[in-house]
Amino acid sequence: MSRIEVKFDRDGLVPCIAQDAATGEVLTLAWMSAESLELTRQSGEIHYFSRSRREIWKKGETSGNTQRVRQLRIDCDGDALVALIEPAGPACHTGERTCFYRDLETGESPDPESGEALAELERTLSRRVRDRPEGSYTVELLDDPALAGEKVREEAEEVTRAVREESDQRAAEEAADVLYHLTVLLKSRDLSLGQVMEVLNDRRA
Numbered sequence: 001m002s003r004i005e006v007k008f009d010r011d012g013l014v015p016c017i018a019q020d021a022a023t024g025e026v027l028t029l030a031w032m033s034a035e036s037l038e039l040t041r042q043s044g045e046i047h048y049f050s051r052s053r054r055e056i057w058k059k060g061e062t063s064g065n066t067q068r069v070r071q072l073r074i075d076c077d078g079d080a081l082v083a084l085i086e087p088a089g090p091a092c093h094t095g096e097r098t099c100f101y102r103d104l105e106t107g108e109s110p111d112p113e114s115g116e117a118l119a120e121l122e123r124t125l126s127r128r129v130r131d132r133p134e135g136s137y138t139v140e141l142l143d144d145p146a147l148a149g150e151k152v153r154e155e156a157e158e159v160t161r162a163v164r165e166e167s168d169q170r171a172a173e174e175a176a177d178v179l180y181h182l183t184v185l186l187k188s189r190d191l192s193l194g195q196v197m198e199v200l201n202d203r204r205a
Contacts (some may be wrong), residue, residue: 001037004074004078005078006037006074006078006079006081007077007078007079008033008034008079009079011051012033012034013031013033013049013051014028014031014032014037014079014080014081015029015030015031015032015081016029016031016032016048016080016081016082016083017029017082017083018030018046018067018083018085018087018091019082019084019085020084020085020086020087020119021070021071021082021084021085021086021117021194022086022119022192022193022194022197023117023118023119024115025093025097025098025108025116025119026098026100027067027085027087027091027098027099027100028091028092028098028099030048030049031048031049031050031051031101032047032048032049032081033049033056035049036048036049036056036160037081039056040069040083041060041072042070043058044068044069045058045059045060045066045067045068045069046058046059046066046067046068046069046083046085047059055167060088060089061091063093064088064089065087065088065089065090065091066088066089067083067085067086067087067088067091068085068086068088069083069085070085070086070088071083071084072082072084074078085111085178097123108196117203118179118183118193120184121179121180121183121186122192122193123169124141125138125183125184125187126176126187128142129142129187135192138184138195140190141181141184141185142184142187142188145185145188145189148181148184148188149185151181152178152181152182152185155174155177155178155181156178158174158177159174159177159178161169161174162174162175192203
């Protein structure tokens with residue numbers, strides 16, 4: 001199939017949302033010109049257009065926080081883009097992972113929503129690997145994959161029993177335990193949930 005025509009605005013620009021390809025999290029909203037879009041397609045690295053400086057800029061050119069493109073998507077009207085990316089570092093110039101790190105009403109960092117829980121869990125595990133706080137249960141599991149594997153088996157049995165015999169809340173709690181321990185077990189092999197999801201995608205009929 002041929003490329004879909006992008007509808008640029010009167011200034012020759014189109015908005016582009018950068019979304020983490022592995023977690024689905026929205027990282028930033030920026031603008032592209034026809035030239036920066038073509039540079040993005042050719043290089044596989046995000047190039048935006050700065051409306052204030054009136055020039056093209058490659059994301060991460062000075063900071064090193066590049067954004068590798070996995071896929072470019074266009075909306076139904078052809079006048080907005082989503083770039084599914086692999087970020088190498090924070091997306092925001094403030095050093096925050098995402099530009100959308102403040103709640104509109106309070107100005108504070110919002111609590112993660114349910115769709116962000118697994119990505120936040122993986123980031124927490126990465127901090128445990130890096131910082132190795134004393135007395136951490138997670139660090140204990142990371143250091144002993146056999147123990148982590150045993151906990152996965154134990155929690156799988158408990159969620160099976162909860163689904164069969166207990167309340168919806170108890171089933172959800174036990175399922176959360178399975179997900180936590182499974183994520184730790186994967187982390188002990190330096191495997192991510194994103195890699196698991198790619199396998200699931202490959203299995204689609």
